[in-house]
Amino acid sequence: MNRIFKRTYSYWFLLPAALIYFVIFILPTAMSFFFSLTRWTLIEWEFIGFENFVTFFREQSLNIGFKNTLVYAVVTCGLKVILGLLLGVLLTSKLRTRNYLRSVIFFPTLVSTIAVGIAFSMMMHPSQGIINTALAAIGITGPDWLGDTRLTLLSVALVDVWKGVGVATVIYIAGIMSIPSEYYEALQIDGGNGWRKFWNIILPLSRPATNSVIILAFIGGLRSFDLVWAMTKGGPGFTTDLIASIIYKQYQGGFYGLATAGNVILFLVVSALAFPLYAYLNRKEVDL
Template sequence: MTSPPSAHKARRSSAAQAYPAWFFIPAAVVFGVLFLVPMLSSFYFALTRWTLFESTFIGLENFEQFFLEPFLIKGLVNTLIYAVVTSGLKVVFGMALAVVLTSPIAFRDLLRSIIFFPVLVSTVGVGLTFTVLMHPDHGLINQVLASVGIEGPSWLTDPRYALLSVALVDVWKGVGLATLIYIAGIVAIPTEYFEAASIEGANWRQQFTRVTLPLARPATVTVVILSFISGLRSFDLIWAMTRGGPGFTTDVIASVIYKQYQAGFYGLSTAGNVVLFVLISALVVPLYLRLNRKESQS
């Protein structure tokens, strides 16, 4: 027996009244003060030559000078490489660890805590720690490799390995969050799907490719988007470990901007931040729409 239309309207109206407009005012105020106001202010100050006490409107001159920065292209390429490598590895390792940590293994809860722990550690602290561990002569990593007859590389001083070395540390620190998201996605899959696959004779590999992987797609989209944004914005770990060196081989856009700020070019560095914001939006928004379109079609 179906409910009359008046009952449906009453339920809709009561649901709409459950959260009145004023309920959202505190969140809107916080969002405006902490995000909208600084963002709009940065757009204005990017068009000025400013100090702490005064500003002079100069139009697009800061943007013109920023795009003439000699190491901007190198920083852009490094930023894209860093973002792709870190996000890709977080997806792969996060999914693999989540599959293991949702299976009936011993000390599962303890292992989950251990995997997630690096996420809670200070990024600068992680950077300084791995700078010591990756020292070419006295670092623990190369000493362990030497004990088995392998000559370890100069992780952070060789231009061939420096950016990749920092990216791997970033993955080590951030894979715990990706694993947590994947665990939530896998646990949310109804067990009936796995039971049906087992009855049909599917092995663990077939269950992963035909059940876990497609049904955990929302988690994959979340991990990809968050990791890609984090990679594009990355600065603190790179600065703590290499300061953009050796030379400019690990400079990313954020470190180029910071060096301009250090030199006292505040308007120029603000324009760089606006460019970085536009770049992230131009890359992430289409990626997000494309991933969600595929999800809705699947």
């Protein structure tokens, strides 16, 4: 009896966290699922079943939005993994300015995403932007970064990578620094060079860091909205529309139930892609 009391007593310490989790996550999620089945305003609602979902899937730009969202997530995730790993290796070396460079690389993460979007929109202006001006100074005619439908999504993705690679770098730095020094000593005894150090030690033993970066970057790419909206508002046309920007446009139009259904669909899409990826990466990590 005393043992049961002690076990029950310890569970009471979980109650504050459970209440916070319920209020902040469970309750809003349940309300979102409910209101996605209604036509609602701030003062009234009407239950309409799955009509919002049917209407959302008939959205003209939805196919483009799904494709753009997936491409955007894959590109930004891949570049953050590659650049984060390379910068992590560089900034854990014996470079004398590594502490200063760590601060410089992480700084863009602290800047407002909207501010970054507005700043790069001006920098990428085809005739007055600093990027094309610099290219013109060396005899290169710069493209219309945000006006050319072939470049716009990639341009925004590169800005996203510039802003977010600092987080990936920090994760890799922590992962690389946690590798026991005995591995490096053994490699040095065997006469291994820098390439073997990277390929045989750093790359495989930093897999947990790689998995974390992939999951965070991929989910962030699927949910991305603010940077795209600040730079292009989904244009030109629908060429940079993501699922999140389509949902926002529906909110702007006053179709709150429809937009809520879109959020539910986005939540399901992210879950359907992220959870299997997470399980796959964890299985590969265990196999290693």
